[in-house]
Amino acid sequence: xxxxxxxxxxxxxxxxxxxxxxxxxxxxxxxxxxxxxxxxxxxxxxxxxxxxxxxxxxxxxxxxxxxxxxxxxxxxxxxxxxxxxxxxxxxxxxxxxxxxxxxxxxxxxxxxxxxxxxxxxxxxxxxxxxxxxxxxxxxxxxxxxxxxxxxxxxxxxxxxxxxxxxxxxxxxxxxxxxxxxxxxxxxxxxxxxxxxxxxxxxxxxxxxxxxxxxxxxxxxxxxxxxxxxxxxxxxxxxxxxxxxxxxxxxxxxxxxxxxxxxxxxxxxxxxxxxxxxxxxxxxxxxxxxxxxxxxxxxxxxxxxxxxxxxxxxxxxxxxxxxxxxxxxxxxxxxxxxxxxxxxxxxxxxxxxxxxxxxxxxxxxxxxxxxxxxxxxxxxxxxxx
Amino acid sequence: xxxxxxxxxxxxxxxxxxxxxxxxxxxxxxxxxxxxxxxxxxxxxxxxxxxxxxxxxxxxxxxxxxxxxxxxxxxxxxxxxxxxxxxxxxxxxxxxxxxxxxxxxxxxxxxxxxxxxxxxxxxxxxxxxxxxxxxxxxxxxxxxxxxxxxxxxxxxxxxxxxxxxxxxxxxxxxxxxxxxxxxxxxxxxxxxxxxxxxxxxxxxxxxxxxxxxxxxxxxxxxxxxxxxxxxxxxxxxxxxxxxxxxxxxxxxxxxxxxxxxxxxxxxxxxxxxxxxxxxxxxxxxxxxxxxxxxxxxxxxxxxxxxxxxxxxxxxxxxxxxxxxxxxxxxxxxxxxxxxxxxxxxxxxxxxxxxxxxxxxxxxxxxxxxxxxxxxxxxxxxxxxxxxxxxxxxxxxxxxxxxxxxxxxxxxxxxxxxxx
Numbered sequence: 001x002x003x004x005x006x007x008x009x010x011x012x013x014x015x016x017x018x019x020x021x022x023x024x025x026x027x028x029x030x031x032x033x034x035x036x037x038x039x040x041x042x043x044x045x046x047x048x049x050x051x052x053x054x055x056x057x058x059x060x061x062x063x064x065x066x067x068x069x070x071x072x073x074x075x076x077x078x079x080x081x082x083x084x085x086x087x088x089x090x091x092x093x094x095x096x097x098x099x100x101x102x103x104x105x106x107x108x109x110x111x112x113x114x115x116x117x118x119x120x121x122x123x124x125x126x127x128x129x130x131x132x133x134x135x136x137x138x139x140x141x142x143x144x145x146x147x148x149x150x151x152x153x154x155x156x157x158x159x160x161x162x163x164x165x166x167x168x169x170x171x172x173x174x175x176x177x178x179x180x181x182x183x184x185x186x187x188x189x190x191x192x193x194x195x196x197x198x199x200x201x202x203x204x205x206x207x208x209x210x211x212x213x214x215x216x217x218x219x220x221x222x223x224x225x226x227x228x229x230x231x232x233x234x235x236x237x238x239x240x241x242x243x244x245x246x247x248x249x250x251x252x253x254x255x256x257x258x259x260x261x262x263x264x265x266x267x268x269x270x271x272x273x274x275x276x277x278x279x280x281x282x283x284x285x286x287x288x289x290x291x292x293x294x295x296x297x298x299x300x301x302x303x304x305x306x307x308x309x310x311x312x313x314x315x316x317x318x319x320x321x322x323x324x325x326x327x328x329x330x331x332x333x334x335x336x337x338x339x340x341x342x343x344x345x346x347x348x349x350x351x352x353x354x355x356x357x358x359x360x361x362x363x364x365x366x367x368x369x370x371x372x373x374x375x376x377x378x379x380x381x382x383x384x
Numbered sequence: 385x386x387x388x389x390x391x392x393x394x395x396x397x398x399x400x401x402x403x404x405x406x407x408x409x410x411x412x413x414x415x416x417x418x419x420x421x422x423x424x425x426x427x428x429x430x431x432x433x434x435x436x437x438x439x440x441x442x443x444x445x446x447x448x449x450x451x452x453x454x455x456x457x458x459x460x461x462x463x464x465x466x467x468x469x470x471x472x473x474x475x476x477x478x479x480x481x482x483x484x485x486x487x488x489x490x491x492x493x494x495x496x497x498x499x500x501x502x503x504x505x506x507x508x509x510x511x512x513x514x515x516x517x518x519x520x521x522x523x524x525x526x527x528x529x530x531x532x533x534x535x536x537x538x539x540x541x542x543x544x545x546x547x548x549x550x551x552x553x554x555x556x557x558x559x560x561x562x563x564x565x566x567x568x569x570x571x572x573x574x575x576x577x578x579x580x581x582x583x584x585x586x587x588x589x590x591x592x593x594x595x596x597x598x599x600x601x602x603x604x605x606x607x608x609x610x611x612x613x614x615x616x617x618x619x620x621x622x623x624x625x626x627x628x629x630x631x632x633x634x635x636x637x638x639x640x641x642x643x644x645x646x647x648x649x650x651x652x653x654x655x656x657x658x659x660x661x662x663x664x665x666x667x668x669x670x671x672x673x674x675x676x677x678x679x680x681x682x683x684x685x686x687x688x689x690x691x692x693x694x695x696x697x698x699x700x701x702x703x704x705x706x707x708x709x710x711x712x713x714x715x716x717x718x719x720x721x722x723x724x725x726x727x728x729x730x731x732x733x734x735x736x737x738x739x740x741x742x743x744x745x746x747x748x749x750x751x752x753x754x755x756x757x758x759x760x761x762x763x764x765x766x767x768x769x770x771x772x773x774x775x776x777x778x779x780x781x782x783x784x785x786x787x788x789x790x791x792x793x794x795x796x797x798x799x800x801x802x803x
Contacts, residue, residue, distance in 0.1 A: 049494035056490065154604075158576050168533050168578040170512055185520065200493070273489055274516045277509070280577035281606040284444075285509070286486065322490045329479050329494060345442045345482050 066261025072305025157278025455712020544678025
């Protein structure tokens with residue numbers, strides 16, 4: 001918990017006049033990666049299912065980044081992430097919902113972009129409302145206290161049918177639109193390299209923008225004063241206070257920001273599923289305890305506090321099972337698993353369980369630490 | 385800073401380049417006319433008709449799900465052995481979503497281009513998540529989920545009757561047997577959600593018809609101890625209990641029913657019973673349970689059901705014995721009627737399947753479910769059920785007490801989306 005995740009150790013004083021050396025390898029790799037992500041709908045082509053998995057990974061990424069900031073950087077354990085996902089999804093449906101199209105449900109009819117921003121803000125505020133609790137508790141106690149929010153969400157989702165649509169049928173989230181451009185299937189559709197850009201391709205680009213925005217916002221926060229205050233509070237509250245950090249405010253701020261990220265992930269979940277539906281019980285569903293554990297696994301596998309690590313974690317936790325399933329159907333893996341035996345679901349559960357155990361045993365820094373070790377091998381030592 | 389700027393520039397540039405690649409109209413769905421002058425689009429070639437199965441063989445319903453899959457397969461094998469439909473052999477594309485909506489959402493786009501329709505779509509959360517997909521792609525699907533709440537989707541081909549009507553019939557049966565009478569108080573334990581809510585709707589309807597007082601008790605599917613609820617119902621002086629619960633909850637409710645000395649008859653929806661309960665500690669208290677279901681119990685004397693039971697035991701030795709095999713087979717039989725009709729119309733496209741379905745007014749299934757009428761969307765296609773009673777001696781744990789029972793009260797019942 002004590003290692004900080006920053007580019008350079010803070011003890012190295014940077015000469016002001018010396019020009020910063022550009023790390024061309026890193027820049028090239030980033031550009032290539034972004035190009036790959038932008039071209040993904042073309043690479044997947046008519047195999048839309050794989051694009052669907054990629055979108056799903058981005059949901060895990062955005063939520064995972066939010067949690068890694070809170071758990072890794074600010075040192076507050078939270079299991080309340082699914083609750084904020086639910087709040088985000090429902091807020092979006094309520095804010096953007098057309099009252100004429102969904103009789104019996106509350107819909108305010110705002111433009112979808114405004115509704116997304118509104119949903120994120122609402123989640124932040126709900127997170128802020130939890131700050132008095134978050135400020136008083138630490139470690140596992142905070143984890144358990146935050147768990148109560150998942151149960152609160154279950155109960156609220158079931159009882160506030162006017163907003164959530166109820167557990168029976170839920171409510172469809174309004175289609176996302178930007179200046180008249182609908183993120184749904186249309187004819188004629190624009191094509192890129194012969195691939196029609198339909199609903200799923202459009203959603204991919206939308207999610208990509210959300211995820212890149214979340215990524216760089218989080219990196220910015222970590223490398224700035226906000227991130228330093230988070231780490232100061234995490235490492236030693238007394239010392240942080242002595243240095244002029246307002247501990248209560250920093251803790252509340254971390255919870256707010258993390259909740260806002262979760263809210264965005266919630267909006268993405270609603271758009272991805274074409275459905276906002278509260279869970280029927282606390283163990284299964286999109287806003288359940290299982291999801292709370294999944295997000296924690298993303299953070300642990302990725303390395304506490306590391307934003308790129310959260311991406312890796314999301315790939316393992318959110319992507320593997322779906323990918324195995326698709327592969328199983330396409331290439332006939334596990335074909336004899338009809339009645340029990342090793343199936344794609346079981347194998348992926350083992351992989352992600354094993355990943356958590358191995359990380360905790362051999363590399364507590366997670367994927368982030370492995371990544372740092374690899375990159376340090378390829379970059380020349382800096383002259384001091 | 386520099387890194388960030390270069391990333392942004394790169395992203396923008398690549399977007400522009402790609403966007404410049406052109407914008408042309410979508411090439412529409414590949415349609416055509418195949419062998420025998422039959423119009424086709426997706427999932428049908430000159431030699432095969434491919435249908436999808438989205439089942440659960442790894443999630444909470446894996447016992448039932450495996451048997452339903454087997455029923456689907458037995459049907460397809462029978463059809464193929466008899467020469468196929470429309471001169472084409474049947475092929476099933478089977479996927480397992482583990483009763484998870486997110487998994488199903490990913491599997492669907494992979495499956496959809498390969499199939500004409502879906503023989504079995506299991507699970508209400510999955511149905512809810514795929515509702516819009518089915519409508520958008522005009523894919524007709526037979527659900528393994530019996531809520532009348534989903535009948536506002538024209539692409540859902542309900543097989544048999546719905547949970548609400550199971551309860552109406554079940555309570556009517558209890559009253560015909562003299563176990564309850566007008567003016568009594570009855571208990572209703574249900575899971576909050578599509579399944580429980582739909583069952584409760586039937587109980588409420590029957591109660592208003594017969595002036596019964598209903599003590600409602602809501603649970604979630606993970607509450608496994610219903611003793612408190614049953615104690616409360618005993619205090620309220622109930623004469624019968626209606627269950628729309630999980631099998632585990634059923635066991636708990638019946639154990640409490642016996643232990644507290646309440647000993648009232650209990651009527652449950654189709655999914656409330658699982659033969660595995662007979663090996664549970666509650667086994668001795670299950671004898672008060674009646675089950676109302678669209679499909680006959682595994683041990684049914686209905687000739688087709690008996691034949692299926694034999695075939696199933698021969699082909700899938702050691703697999704769980706439950707009514708899933710009948711459910712799966714009858715799904716197939718209804719599809720067979722639809723496909724045959726579509727073939728007569730010379731239109732095996734997805735739109736042709738919809739047209740054929742809506743023109744069917746009396747689908748017969750060798751008595752596996754009551755006669756089905758698909759001409760009025762929104763209304764369950766049939767209103768009759770099989771009533772069975774728990775019997776440890778019977779295979780599958782249930783003995784039929786009233787085959788294809790249709791209570792007079794069901795005729796006036798208006799389903800949520802009935803017009």
